[in-house]
Amino acid sequence: MNPPLIDGYEVVIGFETHVQLRTRSKIFSRASTAFGAEPNTQASAVDLALPGTLPVMNRAAVECAIRFGLAVGAQVAPRSVFARKNYFYPDLPKGYQISQYEIPVVQGGEIGFWLELGQGAQAQRLWRTVRLVRAHLEEDAGKSLHEDFHGFSGIDLNRAGTPLLEIVTEPDIRSSAEAVAYARELHKLVTWIGICDGNMQEGSFRCDANVSVRKPGQPLGTRREIKNLNSFRFMQQAIDYEVRWQIEELEAGRAIRQATVLFDPDTGQTRAMRSKEDAADYRYFPDPDLPPLVIAPGWVEEVRRSLPELPRAMAERWVQQHGLPAYDAATLTQSPAMAAYFEATVQAGAAPKAASNWIMGELARRLNAADLDVQDCPLPPAALAAVIARVADGTISQVGARQVLDELWAAGVDANQAAQRVDAVIEARGLRQLNDTAALEALVRQVIEANPKNVAEVRAGKDKALNALVGQVMKATQGKANPQQVSELLRRALS
Numbered sequence: 001m002n003p004p005l006i007d008g009y010e011v012v013i014g015f016e017t018h019v020q021l022r023t024r025s026k027i028f029s030r031a032s033t034a035f036g037a038e039p040n041t042q043a044s045a046v047d048l049a050l051p052g053t054l055p056v057m058n059r060a061a062v063e064c065a066i067r068f069g070l071a072v073g074a075q076v077a078p079r080s081v082f083a084r085k086n087y088f089y090p091d092l093p094k095g096y097q098i099s100q101y102e103i104p105v106v107q108g109g110e111i112g113f114w115l116e117l118g119q120g121a122q123a124q125r126l127w128r129t130v131r132l133v134r135a136h137l138e139e140d141a142g143k144s145l146h147e148d149f150h151g152f153s154g155i156d157l158n159r160a161g162t163p164l165l166e167i168v169t170e171p172d173i174r175s176s177a178e179a180v181a182y183a184r185e186l187h188k189l190v191t192w193i194g195i196c197d198g199n200m201q202e203g204s205f206r207c208d209a210n211v212s213v214r215k216p217g218q219p220l221g222t223r224r225e226i227k228n229l230n231s232f233r234f235m236q237q238a239i240d241y242e243v244r245w246q247i248e249e250l251e252a253g254r255a256i257r258q259a260t261v262l263f264d265p266d267t268g269q270t271r272a273m274r275s276k277e278d279a280a281d282y283r284y285f286p287d288p289d290l291p292p293l294v295i296a297p298g299w300v301e302e303v304r305r306s307l308p309e310l311p312r313a314m315a316e317r318w319v320q321q322h323g324l325p326a327y328d329a330a331t332l333t334q335s336p337a338m339a340a341y342f343e344a345t346v347q348a349g350a351a352p353k354a355a356s357n358w359i360m361g362e363l364a365r366r367l368n369a370a371d372l373d374v375q376d377c378p379l380p381p382a383a384l385a386a387v388i389a390r391v392a393d394g395t396i397s398q399v400g401a402r403q404v405l406d407e408l409w410a411a412g413v414d415a416n417q418a419a420q421r422v423d424a425v426i427e428a429r430g431l432r433q434l435n436d437t438a439a440l441e442a443l444v445r446q447v448i449e450a451n452p453k454n455v456a457e458v459r460a461g462k463d464k465a466l467n468a469l470v471g472q473v474m475k476a477t478q479g480k481a482n483p484q485q486v487s488e489l490l491r492r493a494l495s
Helices: 059-071 176-192 232-251 297-306 311-322 326-332 336-347 352-370 381-392 398-411 415-429 437-450 452-459 463-476 483-494
Strands: 009-020 083-086 096-099 110-117 124-139 143-145 154-156 163-169 205-214 224-229 259-264 269-275
Touching (some): 096 124, 110 326, 176 205, 176 232, 311 326, 311 336, 326 336, 326 352, 336 352, 452 463
Parallel strands (some): 224 259
Antiparallel strands (some): 009 205
8 A cells, every 4th residue: 555645745754762661770870760759869970970980781771672672573682882972961961871873782673563544434454564773772861840940940860871772763654643553552562571661651651753754756855853752642743743844844945954843732833942963963982981782692582481472472363263353453462451351351251252342342432431441440351251141142232231331330340250240230120131032023013013114115225214113122122122133023024
């Protein structure tokens, strides 16, 4: 499928994502990485590069990098080098950042994901792959605080020295929707393998989008980098605005200048922060205080054995084992907790596809409305499996099942007593479906006699009229009839 064009222009996006690694101490010191401490209480002498101090590599940070490299099918470099990246900001206490440049620890790899375009019956689901250039280890800077001060800024250096893995893609992304889908997949992966807590509000997962536009077949356009996108919603808004702005500039005959820009959620616009530096501007040179990072093959294999089953592998297994559509399997592996919920529901006796439908539909809707994560779901998998079983055997309708879920969701249920509790709610609320064929046939005849117009439309081939007749029967039974059975009886009677 050819990439979408906007007013005749192709969008080209590359991503740089800063993933804060889940270590207890900083990358080159023993200072804590805990979030929320009083300002400047967790900045050690090493973090500030005070005279007489030397950095020491954090082994846990290296292991996080190895885990990521293995998860994306990249090469883990047996030898990589740290460099000093020289630039000045008030919140960079050393005047340089220790990073990796010429030889990064992770090289290559890819991220695959489903891109959903459109909604409802018209939706298209396309498989996309974004190639990774590299992932390198580096330290974070501090933080400038502007909101709490008037006429000046405060500096909090607690974050200085926090370990980061910067993940850089090829310019493979062709729309804001694809950019968000990539970012979500990457976010899922780094949290799945346990190297990042994924908290975007606290800055644990921050994305920079390099955006340019060009006419099809032309060389890459001049890019502008949108910095520090820590919300998927704002990410899409920022890219959409930047694309529109660049196209309007080019159509007006003005050249795009390489720059770093920020997105303002209040105005919905990007604004230039500074001209964009190139690698030469940072004057990289090998850090004289850090030896090369050497990773033995045995260490890589040890980390490989400790990796959990990855989401893509789990999804492929479910496609083979349970016959799930690939999209369902990918959706259900959005988090380890969601995957575990699905597997527990199936183990409790639910048919896999029915479990998938209910989890992706009704359960997801309820979780979103209550702003809950699946691990905090008040409905245990065994209870959902029991409800699905009662729908499958015709005891209750889909509507009745939702009413059962309403009560279980509000009152809670013991997983060990789930089936008994579901049956008790069905009886107490009178939700058992009417399956008496003779009684239903009598109601069907009454509805047909009372609705000659709908009957004529059904016989003329209008299916909506049949739905109206089904609705009349359901109303007469107070929703207790099996809609599928009613539909079959109506068709038979009208034929």
